[in-house]
Amino acid sequence: LCFRYQLDLCKRALEENIIVYLGTGCGKTHIAVLLIYELGHLIRKPRRDVCIFLAPTVPLVLQQATVIANSTNFRVQSYYGDGKTPRDHENWETEMAESEVLVMTPQILLHSLQHCFIKMDSIALLIFDECHHAQVHKRHPYAQIMKEFYNNDMVKPPRIFGMTASPVMGKGGSNKLNYTKCINSLEELLHAKVCSVDNAELESVLAFPDMEVHTYVPLSQSNLTVTYNKELDRSKLESERILRESLYDFKDSQKKLKSLGRLHGNLVFCLQELGSFGALQAAKAFLLSFDGDVLDRKESDMNDNSTRFKHHYLNKAISVLSSNILDG
Template structure:
């Protein structure tokens, strides 16, 4: 292995920082460094400044998607390798993202080919150990590294820098946590959104031993010149009369079961109509805790049943309200093909559920009003700009086919589903090779509409798109920011969020807006501390 720490005449990071006192503002066009290929990285002062500070202390960088977090990592790695005779880990949550970072570093950095290596579980342990020993810049998912460390195939004593991409994942039992626990040298964390709760952000910081937070938003003057405005619209629709008829018995059942739980001291902190899926999941934990402590357990069996029925009813209501009748019925079909638990049998045989299913079966040809509105949006977009690239996000795979069928009536639309690798019954996932082929076709405009689940939210190198559509709001500020960041890079971006009035859509939208605002306030207090 060839280390580069003793190369002579290296240009330090400070040599290329802007001289604020120079009246000519002699800023170079490109970032210049012996370990960076010439005329490859455009000089952006905020990137150089962040990389400079990150060279001295463990840093979490919070930047909007598409602003250049990876370039900051590349600049930092180049300056680190110039000074230190040590290895660097570049970790990311998924194999496509790992490969993307590997190719980015090869594109920009002046290192010999054998200094880069990608590690994965598909490589034998013995070979991984050898590759680790001989490489300088190592790219991997954290699960592979955590497993190798646990099995003592190698250790981190020769590693001097770890880059944790999508570092907001460094909570709980995620593999970033044990790796960081064993590491006591330089850390760089990259994220577009670390979360909307101070407790979660503090957990990420503590787990990665972060000493400094560097935050930039699209409103910052130094960022504004590198991004375009994003216009956000909300398109609201009303549920059809038939959908309201299906909804009515399900709401009766939901409220009935929640009120039973409230009578025995659960979920007392909210009105029954405001109880969320998260509340119901937490409620089960509380029932279990009481079950362990209580001598009289009989009534708690009924609580477990009521919680289970309330949660499954909530899911049916969510599918109906946000996705439509067909996705709801597809969920119900799963009960016919699986061995059911007692709670599931009680749920599916409940009179209110049976009534809702009967109405739904009679109305199954009726599509969600969002689909009509979506077709209108897509038609308008391609009429205005026939070379548009559009990304449509939906929470559920079962909705993708309905969306593609609806919008493909337009002869200008070439739509394709983009999902993860996991296969479900009657719904095959996409291999990494298939995903890459679809993304290549999308870049070349052979496909101009991608209809995706959450797999396209995080990290994957999707080109700047003309329009992003949320088929439904998501209550997560992290996922919303990731989705929104797919547009507004090289041209003015447009985001449209479809909302069914008086449904969970509205609750999710308000929850996300509140959490994002809270996150910005928390981060603002943490910057540079």
């Protein structure tokens, strides 16, 4: 079963290279399966040509290979650098002779093309899942495959089919100029046109959740948290005094004061966001980490009073934060 928009996009993909731009859950993979089925006459054995389906991660490779195998009767194999991937011409020739749909990570195909294990003219259909990674200015394997091995002058170029839920990489998706630039880059590199479906058509056949945004104001601090904050501030001041008394190098003391300030800031953050118990666990973890660093130092460094300030601060913090917990 499939929806009309999926059939329409599949028909469009039979005519030219396209990039299907649809949201998550709108059935992009199903369109790819329909396309593989429609072009099946090009890859059915004993033909030597194959369909290669690229997915950027190992979980996606395994997932898409399973979907294709369960939805069709093609011979499907997956490759993702697990030690079983063919590494020479002979083994790849065997794989190409026995398989019809090869699902793999892009690095596998790039390596195979670079070593002539696989040739671009033996690929009848080349599918890019999450194809937004293919940008002209990037060195992603998707981009390298298209830049180095695909051109319109090929005698038998593969049909290109891309899928993405967002044609824009990274930040700036709301910027119209950046949005247009990314789409143009994607179309240029994949030699394909971006195609989508009107939201009204999708809403008529798919169930979309109603979105509600609830904004919460920050919680007011409890009296206990305020008390702990004051005690931690007092411990910080005491530790700063110890530090100044033990160090005569101004530059070194300023560096260590900043380090103490960061440590104090982290504990205060944990106290405000996680409560006294969370802050207590953080203080214990910091102390354990600090003790491990000290053990790795030379014996001469261990006698240096300049290391006392962190110990003093963390021990005082643990004492303060654990008092109410122990009392409870």
